[in-house]
Amino acid sequence: MAAPPITINADEVNCLIYAYLKDSGFQHTAFSLLNEGHLHHSVHLEKQIPRGELIELLVKALLYTEVEAHWRGNNDLTGNCTTGFSLLETHVCSLNPSIKPTVKLSANPPSVTAVTEPLSASASEPSDSVQKRKASTPVAEDAHSDKRQRLDDPSSVEVEEKNPDAPLPRRASVRTANSESAESSKKGPKRIKSPKSKSPALPTPTVISAAPLTAPENEDLGDAIIQLKGHEAEVFVCAWNPTHHNILSSGSKDAFVHLWDIPQVLSAKTKFLKPYQAMDCSSTKADADLTSLDWNCHGTLLSVGSYDATLRIFTVSAELYFESRLHKGPIFATRFSRDGKWLATASLDNTVCLWDVEKKQRRMQYKHKGICLDLDWLDDELFASCSAEKVIHVLSVNRAEPVAVLTGHDGEVNQIKANSSGTRLMSCSDDMTVRIWGMRKVKQPSEPDRLTVNVEMTVLEGHRNWVTGVSWSPKKLANGHELVATASFDTTARLWDADTGVCLKVFTHHKKPIYAITFSPDGNWLATGGGDGWFHLYDPVEMEKVWSWFSEHPKRAIFEMSWQQHEDGVDRVALSLQSHRVGLIDLTRIPALQKSRTPP
Template sequence: MAAAPITINADEVNCLIYVYLKDSGFQHTAFSLLNEGGLQHSVHLEKNIPRGELIELLIKALLYTEVEAHWRGNNDMTGNCTTGFSLLETHVCSLNPNVKPTVKLSSSNPASAPVIMAPPSASASEHSEATQKRKASTPVAEEGHLDKRQRTAEADSMEVEEKNTDGASTLLLRVKSPKSPAPPIRVSGSGSAPASGPESEDTSDAVRQLKGHEAEVFVCAWNPIHHQVLSSGSKDAVVHLWDLPQTPTIKAKNPKPFQTIDCSSTKVDSDLTSLDWNCHGTLLSVGSYDATLRIYTASAELYFESRLHKGPIFATRFSKDGKWLATASLDNTVCLWDIEKKQRRMQYKHRGICLDLDWLDEELFASCSADKVIHVLSVNHVDPIAVLTGHDGEVNQIKANPSGTRLMSCSDDMTARIWEMRRVKQSSEPDQVTISGEMTVLEGHRNWVTGVSWSPMKIPGEHELVATASFDSTARLWDANTGVCLKVFTHHKKPIYSIAFSPDGRWLATGGGDGWFHLYDTMTQQEREKVWSWLSEHQKRAIFEMSWQQHEGGVDRVALALQSHKVGLIDLTRIPALQKSRTIS
């Protein structure tokens, strides 16, 4: 049977480039291409082209090039090549003399033998694109792509696993026999999910999908005081406030938002990138791609608005006491706002795009940027009081531990780092932050590390736990003191966009571009296995962000920002497998 033809035309390529330019902030260049190429008349531009689709296709082309170059048979170069791949340079294999050949092919039946390949270094193309993409620290994820193409029988015949052996990561490509049937998959929950308990377990009432947005939902956040209130923000430039009682009836209809806030701008993109409630639950900050900072009251009334930023706002964070608000922007600046006075107090400058920030205490916070450094800032001084260097790529996200004594960062250099923070007070000098001892480097990921999370609780007899998420489609659990990788989770098939521990530290959740929500038990030290999963049934499957809620009265639920234009709501108390796991441990 003849293979189906592969067709590519100039109009398709122009549409991909146009969407890439627009997502990267090159509005004038995108406008020129739109007119020069006549794309306003293109049928392809009307289709859903996910963010980062051009980059994904280029990466797949490089992977195919790598396979084509190395899949040559029994030679040392196959497994030990140390030369990376790039888009514009011819690949020439280079042998690592310190590594023994790792490829073994059976002479009688090469197709059925397992093949082990050493992990290649990151391609130059990934790093060259790094400065032009929107980061995972903003829920406007660039790589929010769809799985448009059906998996072929050839693709299904090869599976990829990653194992952690003596601290080293090894990529295994196991070729399965075409005659071997795939194991059956059991489903549970709303949508599709692998069963985490008995086959008869029904969790259909545990998942609700709230309809109301008209485009991808990028961000969501629970009100910390009014527990029934959930906020969600979308590409449609609308913020919805939902009234979600703690104990809804099983057969209750999906609620409609009780308040709708329109943040649209008629001149520029108004994709919403950040939502954050103050500690009192009275004010909600909204970051947007139209460079406008908006703050609303809990009753959806506009409290404050500012257009002092000159580029998209990627992050907004209230201080722990709610007195200040910090914002990070594409214009290379971080701004500090006085909430009571409704004015900007300070502006701090980076040498690159400011991507994320987090507060250490009521007066100190940190910001990271595309210039590979982290600034520790004070509400009282315009200059950084500490500059943390060490990353070799854009710093995508930073998170302080619950006590504010340590800071974790992740980067395009495929590492995460933990910085020891110590406050030093001197009478003759302003407050300073110094690095107490050396930083801890977490190595093992094979692509950009874009998300980090601290466990809010310590397991007796163990150090603090941290988790990382990467575009290599894996999540990792680490010992924050020693930097040892405790577990590698390999259940996702596409980049992971969101990762979070539950407020009690019991569970670790991940959400990715493949539409899967995976839940892991982090308290069972011997296992630390996946205990439950849920899959969005919609074609637009990506999970961009999650917000967790736990409090007295047995409330334990997670809100999900979905590419399907919906807000997912998972009630963990209605999942029998999780209750059994909690009881056993």
């Protein structure tokens, strides 16, 4: 029987382009296409189109074109061609006899997000307004930063298990940083007041091959894993209250923040829990996605970031404490200072705002040259922000200008995290590297209120696609060095010695991009969650995978995790799921995880 023909029509193409423009932030151009293409009447408009689907299809088309070009009877060129394929350039093979055939094409190409320019712009749209709505990073492909990561098609073919020392298949050159050669990506970082750059030669790390991704057959999990239903769309963020241990918050694409009253011991009744409070954050229905949740240290206030550019702060009793529309673009990150006095917000409008929480007013506005993607606090007065302009600003609550500008990344900086002491800052980027910045504050005798920051940098190299997540371990290595973990769109997670930059382990159990990575508060565990629906738990001491859970829902991606541990013996993880649910895993009730650990 002949296979059914492949069909495609203009309406489908228009809907793909419309989804791409919406994901990339080009609202005016998308609106024009919606009306001129009469997409209101399209049967495809309401269908869920995964984030970055248009680019994904273009990359697959290029891979097919590459196979076709190298399979026309000239087998000598199949593996020896050293010329890459691009979207708009005619391919001309280049044969280098000295290079042995090493290229192996995968059925599923590396995940790619939207490019930073639209396919076409409305003639009536000013160029500067287009620039302000440039696409975000892979973490924030509408932002994971994340905050709306690409929803991979669950039915797509899984990528083969990756060898970290093997070359990646060639793909479209959609970003300058990612199309550079390996040699150029290893060039020395730019100097910041002559820092001591540490880039040691990295030994080949040990790769842990993927074991069967199932829990032991004889393990009775009972009610150790439940899923809370209440949201009507993808759940992007979640956060446990730091003092009221029964309260869990979750934020969704449906524009609602839910507060859940979670009992200390999960049971069959917990499965039927409904949120006891639901806060509506939908000032506009078009851009209602919630991107960030953060509790202050006292557990009394919850900050909410949203794509509608509105900052909201709620009390623990779900009352609106403060609201502001001073940002002119989607808010990607909200972070309270460590003492709870200040709140910092990062936005697509290229600015970071500092808010006085008690006075309910903006204290300062800092401007970047690119969209602001993430931020984190070093102490009660210093914080850092990163952006698509490839730099990191160290900012003070007492100064309008940056205390330091950290340069060195060659791609958009997706996420930054400070260690617990605030003496180091870790950043990850589209340039496939992680940088650890050691900072020492210096008081100026003549100006007591002014600080300078002396910076030194360690570069972690090894990932083969965009690095989108980082985490500091609360425990140190046996040699006294700090331990860090990183996650990438190359589907691997890695453990590193933060002082030497040496990669200690590579975990290859995921088959799709990893969206979330975090150490447990006591440092006993490392957890990862990805677009393939798998939650993997690792022992960072033994450096091996010890347990896994799989979301069997067709929409199975895991976007974010929030870990809760306290003295009552509670040890559980909340998961933000694409399936419109919030997952809860009680680790104390999983037999495979019951082992002794020395407190940090």
